[in-house]
Amino acid sequence: MEGDGGGGGSPARVVNDRVYVAVGRDVRESKPTLLWALDNFGGDFRIIHVHQPRQMNPSPRPQELARQEMESILAEYIHMCDQAGVPAKKRYVETQDIGKGIVELIELHAITKLVMGAAANRRYFEEMRQLTSTKAKFVNQHAHPSCRIWFVCNGNLIWSREGDLNTFDMDIAPSVLPGGSVGESGHQNMRSPSLGSVHSRSNSSEVEDDLALVRYERGEGSNHITESNSVRAYEGYSQNQSYTGREGSYSEDLYKQLDQACEEVARAKREALEELIRRQKAEKTANDATRKLKALENAFNEELRRRKDLEELLAKEKEAFELLNKQHEELQTLSEELLANQTSEPSSARGQALIYEFSFSEIQEATESFDSSLMIEEGEYGSTYKGSLHHTPVAIKMLHLCNYHHEIQVATKSRHPNLVSLIGVCPDASAAIYEYLPNGSLEDQLGARDSSNHLSWQTRIHICADTCAALVFLHSCYGMVHGDLKPGNILLDSNFVAKITNFGLHSAQSHSPTTGELSFASDVYSFGNVLLRLLTGRSALNLDEVMQTALDVGNLSVVLDPTAGNWPFEQAKELAHLALSCRDSDSNNRPCLRSQVWPVLERMRTRCEASLSSRSGPEEPGQPPQYFTCPISHEIMRDPHVAADGFTYEAEAIRLWLRDHDTSPMTNLQLSNRGLFPNQTVRSMIQEWLQNH
Numbered sequence: 001m002e003g004d005g006g007g008g009g010s011p012a013r014v015v016n017d018r019v020y021v022a023v024g025r026d027v028r029e030s031k032p033t034l035l036w037a038l039d040n041f042g043g044d045f046r047i048i049h050v051h052q053p054r055q056m057n058p059s060p061r062p063q064e065l066a067r068q069e070m071e072s073i074l075a076e077y078i079h080m081c082d083q084a085g086v087p088a089k090k091r092y093v094e095t096q097d098i099g100k101g102i103v104e105l106i107e108l109h110a111i112t113k114l115v116m117g118a119a120a121n122r123r124y125f126e127e128m129r130q131l132t133s134t135k136a137k138f139v140n141q142h143a144h145p146s147c148r149i150w151f152v153c154n155g156n157l158i159w160s161r162e163g164d165l166n167t168f169d170m171d172i173a174p175s176v177l178p179g180g181s182v183g184e185s186g187h188q189n190m191r192s193p194s195l196g197s198v199h200s201r202s203n204s205s206e207v208e209d210d211l212a213l214v215r216y217e218r219g220e221g222s223n224h225i226t227e228s229n230s231v232r233a234y235e236g237y238s239q240n241q242s243y244t245g246r247e248g249s250y251s252e253d254l255y256k257q258l259d260q261a262c263e264e265v266a267r268a269k270r271e272a273l274e275e276l277i278r279r280q281k282a283e284k285t286a287n288d289a290t291r292k293l294k295a296l297e298n299a300f301n302e303e304l305r306r307r308k309d310l311e312e313l314l315a316k317e318k319e320a321f322e323l324l325n326k327q328h329e330e331l332q333t334l335s336e337e338l339l340a341n342q343t344s345e346p347s348s349a350r351g352q353a354l355i356y357e358f359s360f361s362e363i364q365e366a367t368e369s370f371d372s373s374l375m376i377e378e379g380e381y382g383s384t385y386k387g388s389l390h391h392t393p394v395a396i397k398m399l400h401l402c403n404y405h406h407e408i409q410v411a412t413k414s415r416h417p418n419l420v421s422l423i424g425v426c427p428d429a430s431a432a433i434y435e436y437l438p439n440g441s442l443e444d445q446l447g448a449r450d451s452s453n454h455l456s457w458q459t460r461i462h463i464c465a466d467t468c469a470a471l472v473f474l475h476s477c478y479g480m481v482h483g484d485l486k487p488g489n490i491l492l493d494s495n496f497v498a499k500i501t502n503f504g505l506h507s508a509q510s511h512s513p514t515t516g517e518l519s520f521a522s523d524v525y526s527f528g529n530v531l532l533r534l535l536t537g538r539s540a541l542n543l544d545e546v547m548q549t550a551l552d553v554g555n556l557s558v559v560l561d562p563t564a565g566n567w568p569f570e571q572a573k574e575l576a577h578l579a580l581s582c583r584d585s586d587s588n589n590r591p592c593l594r595s596q597v598w599p600v601l602e603r604m605r606t607r608c609e610a611s612l613s614s615r616s617g618p619e620e621p622g623q624p625p626q627y628f629t630c631p632i633s634h635e636i637m638r639d640p641h642v643a644a645d646g647f648t649y650e651a652e653a654i655r656l657w658l659r660d661h662d663t664s665p666m667t668n669l670q671l672s673n674r675g676l677f678p679n680q681t682v683r684s685m686i687q688e689w690l691q692n693h
Helices: 027-040 060-083 098-109 134-142 193-202 226-247 252-344 360-366 401-413 442-447 457-478 520-536 543-553 569-582 593-616 651-660 680-692
Strands: 019-023 045-051 088-094 113-117 148-153 156-161 168-170 214-216 375-379 382-389 392-399 422-426 431-435 490-492 498-500 640-642 648-650
Touching: 019 027, 019 060, 019 098, 027 045, 027 060, 027 113, 027 148, 045 060, 045 098, 060 088, 088 098, 098 113, 098 134, 113 134, 134 148, 252 401, 360 382, 360 392, 360 422, 392 401, 401 422, 401 431, 442 490, 442 520, 457 490, 457 498, 457 520, 457 569, 457 593, 520 543, 520 569, 520 593, 543 569, 569 593, 640 651, 640 680, 648 651
Parallel strands: 019 045, 019 113, 045 088, 113 148
Antiparallel strands: 148 156, 168 214, 375 382, 382 392, 392 431, 422 431, 490 498, 640 648
16 A cells, blocks of 8 residues: 555545456466466455355345355455465455446455456457457456556466556544554454445445445546545545534434435446446347348348349259250251151162160160260260160161251261161260171271281271272362361271261361361372371371471482381382372362372272282182172171171071170170161172172
8 A cells, every 4th residue: 555644634546556366266267367466466465256146045144155155256266366475365345247246346345457258268359459348348347547457368468557546535534544543454443334335235245444434536538437536525524523522412313314315326326327228238139139230131132132043043954945946846856857768768878887766764774874984985066875776786876966867967967888887876975876886997907006006007998998988079079178087087897998077067068178277189188288287107297397307318218117017118208298289288289189189099909808818818709809709608798787796797697696605706705785886888898899890
């Protein structure tokens, strides 16, 4: 305690410099707060506590037990202070509102230094700088301005409130100046009416020995002025009474009026505090209601926006469904027309296969639900899968809907031994089912590193002739431009017969190309690149320059593909010149496939067959190619069918074989299935050969 000292008529001014620590019933929760105070302060400590009496059972016995429990808890805190070597005493009040109780203790004991919790320890986080406890916020707002408060959470200082000691004033009455009577426990021996009313209202456990001397002088805006002023007024009255006792006593009415004024001030203060709390609760309720209303408005607007989006999406889906339904009807009509044409003209379609219609479930089963491991290629116009329909290997091309109608029309009317044959359609899946060619594409063969897949020079000349024949057929008969002729679009069957695919997607009206547009001349240019690839086996972009240089220096053998065998020099040279002429930069100088290119390739193919015949022995004039004969009956096939081993047999002969065997007649290996697939290409070639011989 500090004082002004001195005597005279002016009382001494002292400040309560003790450190007060607010603790709760949970010792483990409040222990870090007390330890923090012990680490940061010394001197005399006071442990303050707000005891909440039981409202449900107001009988004396349970209330007494509750107070005994409280005394035991406070004794633990006192023991902690004793262990730290710091003297401490306990102070408490009984009230239901802990925040109000702490504020009342601050008023009652003139506290200027207070340490209390900022929040529950479990709510602590790093860089925590705000009060989260409702009690801490209340005390921070309503405590006397002279009280400095340190708010602690989990043993860490979170927030501190500065105290203004200018608002604090404590007068010492003559009875407690030297010569006065103060008990050892620090309780005030004299009893003033105003402090008596405060003590009974707060239900405090003890009253500080110097509490009767406290006088608060509030600054502007303070709501704690009436009671302290009343205390000071009464102190003056009691002192004057001691002097006038010898001269005459004041009227008893003055005492009654003063006591009544103190009670009215206390009641007004309590009502003002309760009104403030009610207003704060009302404001909080109004703010919560405003937030809820805004949240509901946002949710309503979001629901309106979502509903509008769904309506727009539904309109688009409805339009798309109508379009798909219309296209499905068109495809159904096309399929019916195809079936009608096949039924009405069975005899005129020589060598033309029937077009079957498959269901979507059959396509899904054939591709094992479109397993990616069965995908052969994924191109610009759709994805192609390997599948099995009716125990027959097929290539299933899943087309984009916008290309389906056109491709089916083209593939249906374009029948040639060197074009991939259309077997069936699936309008529900926009799928075209083509014959499956087991040797893959020419690109696969040229890029293979396995020596068993290398193409001989004779086979390469046959591929050149087959490709040229297909292009001449497309150009001459249907005015079609392939537009994308490359080794990847040239497929090879089990006998390495070349068949081109992805044709008929472009058309041309004349033989003369237009700059920047696809034309017959652009197919000739692409065919020249195929010839260079077959000659060299390379995939470089400047093959024409490499070939021209080799011809100029007379070193053609260096650029020829060695895996093809020993090329006949004259044929290789003639084929190289033919390829370079097809690659001429001036499209008008490129040769005509029908009149200039085809005769050269046909002559080369004849020489190849003659050379093969001379090595294998003399043949009878007009002997058919070996692949025209059935491996079982060794006769020219009338109804050729492909078995699961990839070889073509006479239908009747292979069916007789499969009655007693489940292995291949050619390889003696187990067959994956006993299904047969008509080989319409070989059948057409056999019929054409029979007509010419």
